[in-house]
Amino acid sequence: MSAAEPLPALIRRAAQELAEQERAYETPPEYYGLRLQAEQLTDWMIDALFPQFASEKAWQEGRLEQAAELLGRCLVRIPGAPDAEKAVSALLRELPEVRRQLQTDLTAAYQGDPAARSVDEVILCYPAFPAIATFRLAHVLYREGVPLLPRMMTEYAHRRTGIDIHPGATIGDSFFIDHGTGVVIGETTTIGCGVKLYQHVTLGAKSFAVGEDGSLVKGIKRHPDIGDRVVIYAGATILGGETHIGSDCIIGGSVWLTHSVPAGKMVLARATVTDPPLTRDIISDPVLDSAML
DSSP states (O other), X not given: OOTTOOHHHHHHHHHHHHHHHHHTSOOOOOOTTHXXXXXXXXXXXXXXXXXXXXXXXXXXXXXXXXXXHHHHHHHTTSTTOOOHHHHHHHHHHHHHHHHHHHHHHHHHHHHHOTTXXXXXXXXXXXXXXXXXXXXXXXXXHHHTTOOSHHHHHHHHHHHHHSOEEOTTOEEOSSOEESSOTTXXXXXXXXXXXXXXXXXXXXEEOSOOOBOTTSOBOOSSOOSOEEOTTOEEOTTOEEEOTXXXXXXXXXXXXXXXXXXXXXXXXXXXXXXXXXXXXXXXXXXXXXXXXXXXX
């Protein structure tokens, strides 16, 4: 290929070579514009749930009509998706429950953060609100067996907020993420009611099972279970499908956990302070040094 080859010729050549490579593989479905449609669907659904805070003045029933029609158009383009009418109907039936859960989340945020002056401020200013709202909507579609679209919705929220919640996770009422940047919640995580997370918390997988052919085994429990009223501070990492954090636990910042913790315990990272009274307090029940687990 000559360095002096004109740019239009280079573009044609590159396009031809890419097309030849594409033909060597199974032709993928035509997903053109699907990501943008998933983002629009997310925005319209949240507008319908909280019309007074919509990006533009919206009639609630009109927004729902738009969202339902768009969801149907998306589903017919996704291989393996359930019947579009059935999935749309399921989401519409669940909307009151989604709205109820989100109200508990908003109340938890307002009551759990002294910086919050009103619930309105939480809706308008807190990144956790769009992330959790998107998750709760996507989770309904995930339960209905809709492929791809729920992941696209939560990835949209991830890009906007820095909060990555897989739509397959199960999360109870009154959930609050303070600050939120860098939070990761894996697909098989279960979270009870009244749980509060801070930034850079990871609820992830400890390891991946491998089959006889060397490929990863999918569809198994990989992520932890978090009980009710648990507080997990910034930078904590909790891993593993067999890891259970009991209710009313406090997990300190920067803790690394791959083992279960009984209910009502506080877990702190290993102390570097040598003051004897402080050290005694840290390792005495009900406080656990994470290195002891």
